Amino acid sequence: MLKPILIGALLASTTIAPALAQADTDITVVLSEELDLVEPCMATRSNIGRVVLQNISETLTELDVRGDKGLTSRLAESWEDKGDGVWQFKLRPDVKFSDGTAFDAADVKHSFDRVFSDQITCESKRYFADTALTFTVVDDLTIDIKAEPAQPVLPLLMSLVTIVPSETPMEFVRDPIGTGPYKLTEWTAGQQIVLERRDDYWGEAPAVTKATYVFRSEPAVRAAMVEAGEADIAPQITAEVANNPATDFSYLNSETVYLRVDNQDAPTTDIRVRKALNAAIDREAFIGTVLPEGTELAVAMVPPTTLGWNPDLSPPAYDPDQAKKWLEEAKADGVDTSLPIEIIARTENFPNVTEVAEALTDMLKDVGFNASLRMVEVAEHEQYYSKPYPESTGTRLVLAQHDNSRGDPVFSMFFKYASEGTQSGVNDPKVDDLIARASAATGDERAALWSELFAYVHDEIVADVLLFHMVGLSRVSERLDFTPTIATNQQLQLSEIGFK
Structure with a gap:
């Protein structure tokens, strides 16, 4: 069911660009997906944040x-x-x-x-x-x-929130002006982005003088470019190509992968259908195959290091027979379980995302769901990920990856689960009340309320299909002094990079 990655075929069918001439303190970063925007107020989106956040535009x-x-x-x-x-x-x-x-x-x-x-x-x-x-x-x-x-x-x-000048218009910009240590000097859509170090930056001058960002979708190609000296950092590679202890780093990052379920769409309005979605998925089968060893099964939208983490929660058991029974019970009560369920996944969202999405779709089909898959680019993915959601016959499950490296659920729970949340599939008064009280509380009370919310969302309403807390894998040139961290998937601060 899970397809192997054919590294040799990828390398044979893809031309690696010639090495870029650069100074000793210039670097090249090879990313998995292109930027659709360089807008500072969108820098919390990972594909934009890796370039913009704290490099061009800074926060308070x-x-x-x-x-x-x-x-x-x-x-x-x-x-x-x-x-x-x-x-x-x-x-x-x-x-x-x-x-x-x-x-x-x-x-x-x-x-x-x-x-x-x-x-x-x-x-x-x-x-x-x-x-x-x-x-x-x-x-x-x-x-x-x-x-x-x-x-x-x-x-x-x-x-x-990144800070922009007062003159910035109320529309997305292509030439961001920021206080950061770098300025954007080139953006050639589909090819490269170039940042150059500012001489008048208020802080200490970073070691990197210029960063050129290029885009390659195949992880084996990204890794090979660093190995060949054609790039210096590949922030996302796969376990299959992470074979050099001198250059390859593995770390638990702050991303949680899940399927967002719209609880107001048929047939997923019925909790038995939502339970069946969860029971249909063999989460363990992904780890060590298309996802690296060390990947953890998720029971919440946030990683275990977050305030209020509830240790009493367990991942749903893989039980395809029980999934079929729940669907049969729902059907007997008049739920149209034959309605289409389309998984919407974002290309290059994380390594092997296509293989993960295909396997999820197959697992849902195996228990009787009328499931299909559509892979889309980041801009189209956003149309299904955030409200207002497009109308559909049946429902859509949005495969997504959510980052929370800041240690508090307030950065996740409202917009993911509140009735008015921009990426929520839930409309539940108790959820809204718990979020409001937890957000206003402090200390032990705050932690306890978040913990109660995690349990209610997971056990009582089965709000979505939580899948994995992800492991990040990066390749870094031996000429650099840089170690990836929990934040590397969300941002890549050039000022943290030195040279050996």
Whole structure:
């Protein structure tokens, strides 16, 4: 059922581009999928964030994923809880955008006004749940942000929104202007993106002077390019080609793979059908075959390192006979179980995604689902992933990968499960109540409420088909001083790369 990767055939049928002439401090990064946008407010989407986030455009705060510093300063030097939902942020002085203009509090206000504007659909907006933010510019380097309801992790939420100049229009841009250490100097759609180091960056000058991003869909080709010296980093490769301990890194990343189920579409309105979807899938069969050893079975939308993790939850058992019984029971009660169920998967979303999607489809067919598969590019995938969902006969299961490297479920649970969540297939008053109370709570109460929500979503409503917590595999040239981390799939900060 699970198809092997024919590495030799891939290499034989694909021409590897000639080596790019470059300086000793220039690098080439080979990515698995092209960028459809270079818009800063979309930088929380992984394919965009790897290029834009903290390279071109920076955030007010940043979570330290390499060490134990926790939340650290970026464009905000400090922050203080003033009470009544108000946080005051002191901004870094003497910062300039790549167009030479000065950074100040008005830019922060405009950046958030833009994110929440109805004239533009920004990815980062969905992380703020139903929190209303009010911005008051105190002076050029001081801004008060009031959250209603009060948001105890507001400084952490500030790590999600990139800051743009006040002059940035309320539409997607092709020439992003940021405060980061690099500026975009070339974007040739379908071929390459080039970032060059700024001489007037406010912080320490990074070692990398220029980064050229190229795109190759085959993981064996990406790995071979690094081996041949034609590229320096391939952030995503597969276990089949990760065979060099000197250059290949394996690490548990912060991504969770799942099938989003719309609980309001027939036939998945019936919980027995949702249970059957889960029982039909042999999750263990994927690990060590098309997914690397170390991949973990998921019981929540977030990785086990997240606040409120519930250790009492277990993955659904693989039981095709029980799946068939649930479908028969639902059919006997008038549920049309013959309605089509289409899996929508994003090409190059993660290594071997096509093989994973094909196997999932076959497993659903084996228990009696009228299942089919459609592989789409990232822009089309977004049309099915976020509301308003297109109408369909039957239902669609969206195969997706969700990142939460920030340690708190607030970055996942509202937009994935709340009735008003932009990527939710759920409409449940108890879910909405738990999310609202957990988001406003602190300490042990916050952890306990998130834990209760995880159990309710998993056991009581069977909201979706949770699959895997993923292992990342990267190949890094031996000339670089760089070790991938939990955040590497979401962002690739050039300032963290050195040379041996």
